[in-house]
Amino acid sequence: MTENKTVVKWLDEMKALLCPDKVMWIDGSEAQLEELRKEAVSTGEMIKLNEEKLPGCYLHRTKPNDVARVEDRTFICTKDKETAGPTNNWCAPDEMYEKLYNIARGTYKGRTMYIIPYSMGPVGSPLAKIGIEVTDSIYVVLNMAIMTRVGAEVLKVLGDSNDWVRGLHAKCDVNPDDRYICHFPEDNTIISVNSAYGGNVLLGKKCFALRIASFQGWKEGWMAEHMLILGLQNPKGEVKYVAAAFPSACGKTNLAMLIPPEYLRKKGYKVWTVGDDISWMKIGPDGRLYAINPENGFFGVAPGTNAQSNFNALESTKKNTIFTNVCLNLDDNTVWWEGLDKNPPKNALNWKGEPWDYTKYDKANKVATSGAHPNSRFTAPAKNCPCISDEFDKGQGVPISAIIFGGRRAKCAPLVYQSKDWVNGVFVGSAMASETTAAAAGAVGVVRRDPMAMLPFCGYHMGDYFAHWLEMGKKLGDKAPKIFNVNWFRTDDEGNFVWPGFGDNARVLNWIIDRCEGKADATETAIGYVPKPEDIDLTDLDMDIETLKSILKVDKDVWEKEAAEIEEHYKKFGDKLPNELREQLNNLKNNLSKM
Numbered sequence: 265m266t267e268n269k270t271v272v273k274w275l276d277e278m279k280a281l282l283c284p285d286k287v288m289w290i291d292g293s294e295a296q297l298e299e300l301r302k303e304a305v306s307t308g309e310m311i312k313l314n315e316e317k318l319p320g321c322y323l324h325r326t327k328p329n330d331v332a333r334v335e336d337r338t339f340i341c342t343k344d345k346e347t348a349g350p351t352n353n354w355c356a357p358d359e360m361y362e363k364l365y366n367i368a369r370g371t372y373k374g375r376t377m378y379i380i381p382y383s384m385g386p387v388g389s390p391l392a393k394i395g396i397e398v399t400d401s402i403y404v405v406l407n408m409a410i411m412t413r414v415g416a417e418v419l420k421v422l423g424d425s426n427d428w429v430r431g432l433h434a435k436c437d438v439n440p441d442d443r444y445i446c447h448f449p450e451d452n453t454i455i456s457v458n459s460a461y462g463g464n465v466l467l468g469k470k471c472f473a474l475r476i477a478s479f480q481g482w483k484e485g486w487m488a489e490h491m492l493i494l495g496l497q498n499p500k501g502e503v504k505y506v507a508a509a510f511p512s513a514c515g516k517t518n519l520a521m522l523i524p525p526e527y528l529r530k531k532g533y534k535v536w537t538v539g540d541d542i543s544w545m546k547i548g549p550d551g552r553l554y555a556i557n558p559e560n561g562f563f564g565v566a567p568g569t570n571a572q573s574n575f576n577a578l579e580s581t582k583k584n585t586i587f588t589n590v591c592l593n594l595d596d597n598t599v600w601w602e603g604l605d606k607n608p609p610k611n612a613l614n615w616k617g618e619p620w621d622y623t624k625y626d627k628a629n630k631v632a633t634s635g636a637h638p639n640s641r642f643t644a645p646a647k648n649c650p651c652i653s654d655e656f657d658k659g660q661g662v663p664i665s666a667i668i669f670g671g672r673r674a675k676c677a678p679l680v681y682q683s684k685d686w687v688n689g690v691f692v693g694s695a696m697a698s699e700t701t702a703a704a705a706g707a708v709g710v711v712r713r714d715p716m717a718m719l720p721f722c723g724y725h726m727g728d729y730f731a732h733w734l735e736m737g738k739k740l741g742d743k744a745p746k747i748f749n750v751n752w753f754r755t756d757d758e759g760n761f762v763w764p765g766f767g768d769n770a771r772v773l774n775w776i777i778d779r780c781e782g783k784a785d786a787t788e789t790a791i792g793y794v795p796k797p798e799d800i801d802l803t804d805l806d807m808d809i810e811t812l813k814s815i816l817k818v819d820k821d822v823w824e825k826e827a828a829e830i831e832e833h834y835k836k837f838g839d840k841l842p843n844e845l846r847e848q849l850n851n852l853k854n855n856l857s858k859m
């Protein structure tokens with residue numbers, strides 16, 4: 265399909281290494297994808313679901329040992345260990361190539377090598393980048409065909425260029441002891457072996473669009489971030505765009521597809537989704553920051569998704585979707601997951617494909633007793649989403665007015681606050697943290713620092729990453745987006761969430777946009793600008809202003825402890841920590857001492 269010499273050479277090397285029986289270029293045509301779906305059904309790799317209720321939908325089950333991303337087996341292999349920094353696993357490239365090639369050698373024997381040319385971002389967009397993934401998995405091909413733009417067009421855009429990311433995926437025998445997800449940012453190369461689970465094998469997503477792309481952005485002067493992008497439309501029909509970074513499992517997909525409460529909808533407010541997980545941002549010709557979603561679909565967590573929590577996500581999964589590790593309802597050949605509705609199927613197979621008895625479900629032991637795996641997923645085309653933005657497919661990107669950070673903090677961060685300026689905002693992002701919940705393994709309430717929600721995804725030294733953020737701020741000057749922090753998860757003395765969250769988060773988004781436009785007032789506090797309580801609209805909400813005040817409060821003792829923890833967190837970065845951030849921490853401590 266191409267005469268690009270760099271592509272041909274690498275593919276020759278891959279064929280010699282992997283020894284496939286057959287080679288197939290993925291051209292992106294519906295006819296070819298349909299053949300592959302049929303083949304996957306015939307071998308049992310996928311199950312065709314009820315064509316009337318879920319047209320074009322399939323179920324796939326991974327091995328029980330292969331159900332999530334594996335951070336402890338994820339490596340950044342740069343020549344110098346220092347380049348990868350203290351937050352990444354590192355191995356010397358030569359050593360890792362040798363190890364991985366030994367693992368992958370000959371493992372495509374008896375299999376087909378699928379070659380997937382794909383674009384991250386609309387094909388031909390000035391913000392897009394190209395990758396080629398080879399894989400021995402039809403599941404990977406079909407997921408990539410949803411999550412990225414795949415096909416011959418991509419190679420036309422690539423032409424003779426060497427600016428493309430090499431991706432080798434080999435299932436091997438899905439042995440967790442030999443599972444590695446490795447990135448060679450200096451060679452634009454990704455190698456993933458012994459897994460067949462989404463986040464480890466759909467190499468366009470976390471591997472390329474975050475780990476490799478963050479490195480590229482650092483070198484080339486742009487940003488690859490773990491952020492949703494949404495447009496908030498006001499009653500005049502104007503749309504303002506925000507990008508928001510939250511750690512995994514803090515509701516990015518829900519915020520991206522939010523439906524405002526009825527009274528705001530009636531006034532004409534609406535949210536348009538541009539992306540739910542990743543944002544690539546570049547300074548545009550007018551000096552503002554423009555963002556695209558490099559993906560073409562949603563790889564969302566199924567459990568908890570329902571018509572109330574996220575109507576738009578649920579709608580997105582109703583056709584042409586691949587479900588992974590959910591529960592199969594044998595009565596009508598549809599799917600189910602915990603939190604979908606209150607009617608678990610009576611005649612069903614669980615995520616492992618075993619007969620499932622819903623009465624035995626035990627919240628304390630979900631993996632063993634649930635119908636769907638807690639990390640089960642849907643891979644749904646973005647164009648299925650009822651609120652997908654008109655801008656989604658346009659390559660020029662959307663201008664970002666505000667950047668929002670956030671996490672789960674029971675007592676610390678207020679519902680929302682605005683940083684004092686860009687540098688202060690970078691400080692807020694660098695100190696971002698989330699508390700573990702009962703849903704995650706390990707102790708409850710443990711604070712995990714996750715700067716800019718990039719801890720598992722930053723492809724280089726995080727000290728350099730903070731410096732890059734500061735550098736971008738200098739370039740943007742007064743055109744820089746305003747930076748905010750939100751916390752939907754403040755709890756009362758009984759441990760109940762105070763803020764209703766979900767659609768009501770639109771009330772907070774409105775304040776954020778008003779601040780960007782200089783239309784709302786605020787109170788300056790030690791940490792930044794906090795809303796005047798009367799500026800958060802509580803119409804139709806069962807909440808009084810005193811309760812709202814309680815979650816806008818900045819508590820001196822809590823924040824002094826927080827500042828001490830940030831100081832500890834900063835030690836990791838050694839002398840790569842930018843001085844500006846050290847100063848910011850000192851300012852915070854000073855401000856608190858005056859409280």
Ligand code: OXD
Pocket residue numbers: 463511512513541
């Ligand atoms: C994801 C994640 O899967 O952040 O998007 O873990």
Ligand code: MN
Pocket residue numbers: 490512541
């Ligand atoms: Mn994510």
